[in-house]
Amino acid sequence: MIASAGLRPIPETVSSSSRTTRFALTLAAVLTLSGCMTVGPDYQQPQTAVPAKWSATGEVEAPDATVLAEWWRQYQDPVLDGLVADALAANLDLATARAQLREARARRTLAGAALGPSLTASGSASRSRTSSESSSGTTSDLFSTDFDASWEPDIFGGLKRGAEAAEGDLGASAESLRDTRVSLVAEVVLNYVELRTGERRLAVAAASVAARGETFDLTRWRRQAGLVSDLDAAQARTELESARANLPALRTAVTEAQNRLAVLLGRSPGELVSWLSEADIPQTVVSMAVGIPADTLRQRPDVRAAERRLAAQTARLGEAEAARYPSFSLSGSLGLSALSLDALGSTGSVTRSLLAGISAPIFDFGSIEANIEIQDALLEQARLAYQAAVLTALEDVENALVSVANAGERHTQLIQATASAREALQIAEHRYASGLTDFLNVLDSQRTLLSLEDQLASSTGELASAQIQLYKAVGGGWSPTDSAQDTRTAS
Template identity: 45%
Template sequence: MPASSSSHFLPVKILAAILPAVILCACTSSPTAKEQIAARVIVPRHWLQTEAGNDTPAASSLDVTALASWWMRFNDPVLDRLIIDALANSPDIRTALSKIAESRARRAVEKSSLLPTLSAGVTGRESYSRDHLAHTSTSGDSYSASLDAGWEIDLFGRQRLALDAATADLAQTRENFHAAQVSLAAEVADAYVTLRSGENQLAVLERNIASRTETTQLTLWREQAGLASALDTQQSLSTLEQARASLPSLRQTIAESRNRLALLCGRAPGALDSLLAETRPVPAPPTALATGIPAETLRQRPDIRAAEHALEAATSRTDAARRERLPSLNLAGSIGVETLNAGDLLSPDNTVASLLGSLTAPIFQGGRIRQNILIQTELQKQALIAYESSVLTALNEVENALVAVRRLAERTAILDAAANAATTAADLAARQYEAGQVDLLTVLDAQRTRLGIEEQQVSATASLTAAHIQLYKALGGGWGGQPAATP
């Protein structure tokens, strides 16, 4: 008998010995998101384009206040109005706000799992039977009412971890909203610069067409006076029509840019034409903005913070998956009334109450729990890799924007000097041709040179402004805190 008794309690002893180890293993938490980031992501201390030896202004503390509404630094009221309108009415922004509301509701669902559940029910039943041999029948009624409660105790924090993951998801959707603001502001500014660049190129082309028209008319008069040949007239007319051939494409660009701005602002094509009717110069690039250090930029950019929250959510879900191997404690209680008379449902004499507690632990799940842990672990790895990719992308975007600002500023200065010289040369050639000192080809060549340089000048100015816009976007500018309200 002793041996039999010992063997009878052997499984219990083994379970008692193994269970603490299982609980300890399952309760082991992953490193926090910040710890994982610190171990894997290395951030440079300075931007390459702000180190000693470059002519880019040295970095100082990031000007977060100026970044919030960076477009105000371009001193263009139309641009200000467009961006404010887009941030209020864009479908992308409204969709991002809706996603915040959805994520908040999902978090509330997870939070409700930590609370007890309570349900009530009332039933009534009528029965009827007939004895065909005795030719008798009987009938009866019964009624019942119950109030049932249930609660799964979060013994090992699995439900709390699921709530943490949902909280991180909500934070991520907020940052995605801010990232949408950043992208939208930059996109509106880019479209506006494209519009103003097209308008200014059109103005340059029209001035050159007017100048070539005068040259063509002068050549025709000289031909009629016997001072020039028909060949000169046709060459002058050819260059004039060649310049005119560029008008349709520029007007197409202007119309498409206006329609794009209307779309970004959530409006139908043509809705903004009155606001954009007046031709304005390309917004002048503002004075240099303090770019700070890379670490400050990573803290400012919403997409980086969104990636960090995604890693936090994945880490919490991995830890929650590990805790599925642990026992769960459920409490259930019920209080009810059963009676044959509906009038006795409220009688305390017919009340029946019960309370049940159960502790269950998974023994065999066909590998489901283990594979779910593996799935969540890999999703956590992917989230960390995505964070690393976001950091590398951010660093690359800032460095490229800094290079573009620096080099395009150099190109613009060179083109300004070239444009002044080309204008002087074209004017001299026209006067000398009128005086018969040079031939027509000299005049036409000088006009072509001036047109080409002036077009490059407008394009370079627009590119420089666009480079500043991309720098503001890369630094994480263009969002102003938490959304004021969500639907």
């Protein structure tokens, strides 16, 4: 139940100047009270304990902000640069995030507008004609205009808290846009690496098919000459068909990567097939500077967004607590009417009214307290979500650092193993041609080399992907300049 009361216009026995003075004093008192008392907790930046260094690497130098903002350019691949640029311009998820930022900005304006007064104006014009049997009748005109003003003084700060909540939502939306940008860039580069890795593996498999085809033909001719057995020919045929069986799955992986890139660029699947000619896997970065954990928390948009949501929810708790207290309203109107348009404001009649009102909760079956409890629980959830975002960010970087180190070590070992396998195959072929070993050793050497070449191609892609994940983990892919551009685009 809400109780309300209003002060009606003062009787005519009181002079106009007295009424004006009294209302002015009332208004001054309300203005003095307004803003002096803001209920609810004031937001304070959360203090989170973070390690001084990474456990995987110890202390490392801070990243260069310019390099981190456009980290993919280190691969020096013009095709990749073009794909990222097109994705940033046309990706649908990024466009949706920009629209959400636009919505949040409008909601902040709406919440801020509630703090100020409103003024409306209206006007009308009418003409009437009266007639009688004894005369031709008379015509009269009436013109009127009205001005209405209203204001709700924010005595207990509920509207202010609402504006603070909208400001926090706007900040969270801006950070979510940045997070979408970070994820998009990483996904484009990851899929590009998958595409080039698939192409490399497909080339290795095709070369293996060609080599085994030559081996099979040679074995068949030697069998016809009676130099080798039927078993050697059958084994050569088995190896050839086994190599051919690897091709369809690799072609599928290449096509899927092409289609995924097309969708990320806001295009239909298949549109990039003719545009993306084969190229090497992007060269891995020699060294990466990731800074300290505190640097990551400052750079990660998802952590920054969680902090802004916490600020917004803190304000919403205060907004809910303000509902416990009375609300006040002030309104006034001025009406002018005259028989001619020229007489408005001069000889016409004037109607004035001033009204002050108050509304206070008396009994509501506990709905206000329940809403306060809801907002307090949501505040606790926002606080826990922020802490979880911090831990997730630290986990992502630690895991990425380990992945980069291990992928690099495996890649180095595979390079050495592949070189040794290639040398072993040459020796086996030479010994077989000299009659010093059987054909099975040649096939085993071919099989080993194929496996290692395929693993090396995969390892090259895995190392590049691990570095990409590390750049994403530290929040790379955005800068204040990019954010300003996204903000203008969202306007």
